[in-house]
Amino acid sequence: MSVIQIEDVSRWYGNVVAVNGITMTVGPGVTGLLGPNGAGKSTLIHMMGGFLEPSSGGLTLDGKPIWRNPSVYRHVGLVPERESAYDFLTGEQFIVSMAKLHGLADPGAAARRAIGRVEMEYAAGRPVGTYSKGMKQRIKMASALVHDPAVLLLDEPFNGMDPRQRLQLMDLIRQMAAEGRTILFSSHILEEVERLATHIEVIVSGRHAASGDFREIRRLMTDRPHLFALRSSDDRALAAAIIADGSARAVRLTDQGLEVETTDFARFTRLIPQLAKKAEIRLWELSPSDESLESVFSYLVGK
Structure with missing residues (x-):
């Protein structure tokens, strides 16, 4: 070795x-x-x-x-x-x-x-x-x-x-x-x-x-928002819950579901199941949409 x-x-x-x-x-x-x-x-x-x-x-x-x-x-x-x-x-x-x-x-x-x-x-x-x-x-x-x-x-x-x-x-x-x-x-x-x-x-x-x-x-890039894609049984209600909690920098409703920007990756991933459960919303999808190497590379080159 x-x-x-x-x-x-x-x-x-x-x-x-x-x-x-x-x-x-x-x-x-x-x-x-x-x-x-x-x-x-x-x-x-x-x-x-x-x-x-x-x-x-x-x-x-x-x-x-x-x-x-x-x-x-x-x-x-x-x-x-x-x-x-x-x-x-x-x-x-x-x-x-x-x-x-x-x-x-x-x-x-x-x-x-x-x-x-x-x-x-x-x-x-x-x-x-x-x-x-x-x-x-x-x-x-x-x-x-x-x-x-x-x-x-x-x-x-x-x-x-x-x-x-x-x-x-x-x-x-x-x-x-x-x-x-x-x-x-x-x-x-x-x-x-x-x-x-x-x-x-x-x-x-x-x-x-x-x-x-x-x-x-x-995930160490704390000065740039992380982008998530979400789909649920009630995207509008989930968006309202996320906005009310204040855990996201931006929430967008799209034809495919929700796009959420957050600067606290760890807190958001822990919190979103709790918010959905509290609002009686079923989560169908929660995935990072900028977790590719291209996203990392573009950010580092642009610094």
Whole structure:
């Protein structure tokens, strides 16, 4: 069970600050690194992999420094966003060469196992230059898996994949997380992170904006109302009861039921069943209507 610890890390290029004072911990399971394009995700991932020196701060893997520590590479697999394979090599030749660089005892066998995990056996004998974007992403994934690392760092791994390829890779990431690996993947696509990650780190403009389960993050946003959708046996009477109680910021009656805004998530969810029972109203539906990652992300970017 490997853990990456990031302590007050910054990275700048001249006068441009790409990453600014980030502190976070990445442990076993699937962590989604979310942020808009240009937020600093790739820079942070390259520092986590030991390929880029932090301008300040430090990064460790299981307590050992990552920068200028080649032994880290035995435990980390990196899938960069940019292409990283020679087009004239076949897929198998590329993965075998990666296995040899890691000094594996049987490079051929290791390459075949890695290629099999990403379901690329059918194209292993073809030059990488003939691959589609999605196929190149999968062969890069094989290169990251060839030495069976405990940590996987995946930078926008789903770029260019068709829906079937995306589902296959999601299943593979879940399997590897179940094996106890530490997996971090970056994305600017909200749906990918919401479906796959059990923990989320949000970066906006190079800064660490939020951390945790996206619903927990959303509930910590006390300065913005939470929006609920309600349906009941008597929506008008329920709306009157909510307004009389003063627990909501706004109540709207729609064709689908009630929309209620409240700034106190916990109090409202405890109170609404009591109000309905007291008014002898049957609740049919009570659900947050802005509990999506997109709502969280839009709020954080707009802060």
